[in-house]
Amino acid sequence: MTASAVPSEASSASAAPRSGGVRRSMLRRAVPYLQAGPLALTLLVFLLVPILTIVAVSFWDYDSIRIYPDFVLTNYEELLTSPVTWKTYLNTVKFAALTWVITLLIGFTVAYFLAFHVQSTTWQMVLFLVCTIPFWTSNIIRMISWIPFLGRNGLLNSGLISAGLIDQPLEFLLFSDFAVVLAFVHLYALFMVVPIFNSMMRIDRALVEAARDGGASAAQVVWNVILPLAKPGIAIGSIFVVTLVMGDFITVRLMSGGQSASIGLMIANEISLLQYPAAAANAVVLLAVVLIMVVAMLRIVDIRKEL
């Protein structure tokens, strides 16, 4: 609106100052662009160009040592017609769903406890920081430390055996889907806790009191008041967890002992065999799938309320 007012103002001025006015108005119009420029440039160079490169390479041809600039659809054909791809997607989605449900339960409970049961702000902060302690070490270390714990002769099995609870070590603990989901939950639960906690802290306590005055039970308060108002936090946490699990490869490889598949692992395998075009095609499909999932989540919950 202001921008449209500027030209008429400038055109009413006389000839000599006119050019100066135009220059000034052009400058004024350019300011927002200049302000957005650095971010736009960064996104262009570090996000858009790489993604376009991946899309371009996904149409190239390759053999065991080289890739050939070309336009072929074989990469997509081989990808989409292979039952392995579908099985792998199913498996990855299964990991994502299980991890999502478990981290949501843990995240909601922990956040609810922190936000509504811990009364002093100091304790809230202290306990919140306690939640972040595992994040002080690297991802991989946190993951690998499960291996000696869950192994056949690991701490848990030898503990259970010496306690007389089992005779044979439990084999399913390590190098199994159980181990993979366990590691995912361990790694990503905090990504659920933080946004939900943030949402809950913004809930007006008067609403809870009003509900109670109206005769709502504790469960009804959680279900009818807190849960709907915490939705944006849940959505943000879900986006974090789902995208992280969908793109993961190292957790699946280490915790399943290389015996389970995920899309990320499939891409990593293709890269290590120098089949870059196949990996690129796979990455494009994964990107599309994850984007659809994120859009679906945003359709259900309007997170702009939060921001």
Add this chain to the structure above:
Amino acid sequence: MTETRTGSPLSAGTTTGGTTKGVSRRTLLKGTAAAAGVAIGSGAITGFPTIWAQNIKNVTLRQFGTGVSNLNAVADKVKEDLGFTLQMTALDSDAVAQRAVTQPKSYDIADIEYWICKKVFPAGVMQPMDVSKIKNFDKIVPIFVNGKLTPESAVAQGTAPHTVGFVEGKDSIKFAKSATQWMTLIPTIYNADTLGIRPDLVGRPISSWKDLLDPAFKGKASIINIPSIGIMDAAMVCEAMGEVKYGDKGNMTKEEIDKTLKIMTDAKKAGQFRAFWKTFDESVNLMSSGEVIIQSMWSPAVAAVRAKGIQCVYQPLKEGYRAWGGGLGIAKHLSGLELEAAYEYINWYLSGWVGAYLNRQGYYSAVLDTAKEHMSPDEWAFWMEGQPAKTDILSPEGKVMEKAGAVRDGGSFQDRMGRVACWNAVMDEDRYMVRKWNEFVAA
């Protein structure tokens, strides 16, 4: 797919990696060489070797290859013995193959495996070596010349080194059927691989590759998850079970690949495998933690498990070994003084010191006579003749590897290398095999 390919790797143009730097250095070297030539030609200087030695000190040879033989100790010794600098870069074997073809100017000497050579040499990025310039050529183990360790032994399947060891002429990229004057790779290091076992946990003697899929070891077996090597181990297993008959394990048909991986997939679904491993340390950890008691393994990994005080045997099997071997090749662009330096380096490589070093690591060297001179009689008897060690056996770094009285698994050189069933290989159906292998892993 291959039908839609626009250019084959053999005909496609080469990339230009680091030309500017290379050219300037080379020009400089040519200048020096020419100056030296003038000096010699004019008769002003008679002490030719001295001048040569002075010039060669300025040479830097860039060697790249897989980790096994890219040893810093070798580069240090080269500097000491020959005076010139050897720069080493270690990459994994897939990256080595790619770089050898796509960036031929980025290296002077390629240290590659024979199956990689089968992919790389036909791309015309390397030059064959004149065997008349290789002093110890006639002492090279005959496996690399005619494929037979002794005149009566059979030629193993797979990419046997002698099948890609020679080309027809100086500028040829066509592999010769028998030995010629032009050698593609000078063999440096090779070994015979088999299964590693935990003798304290398997509970019975292991004698065949098929024991890997014995239901008794359900949930306690593992296999290497590098397709080109894993498929070979799988083939050894299936053949030992009598389930699949192969024309050539090193070059399977699609049908053979399908059958082999069907058996492996069924075993996987039945829970035979505890895990798959991809890196050296994974194989060591699986074995030493007792998660796995029988698996594909590499000889230094067996040594690493034993170094933790855990029993581990590199078990000889009745069907024989899966062997691998590597060698040094010279890049096409090398000429003049640098080429001479490369020949000098290769001759030095075969002259014994490196050979002894490799033998002491449990690998084998290409020229045994010269290596023997650099090893003590006891070391030689232990590593090469399969006799009990009289004293403690030390690694090249001086760490105790085996206590006195120990005997090498598999015995003597003749017993091990004489019983090679197949070599690591690259198949015509490579791409199909890799896809099927990935399906097996995802199954």
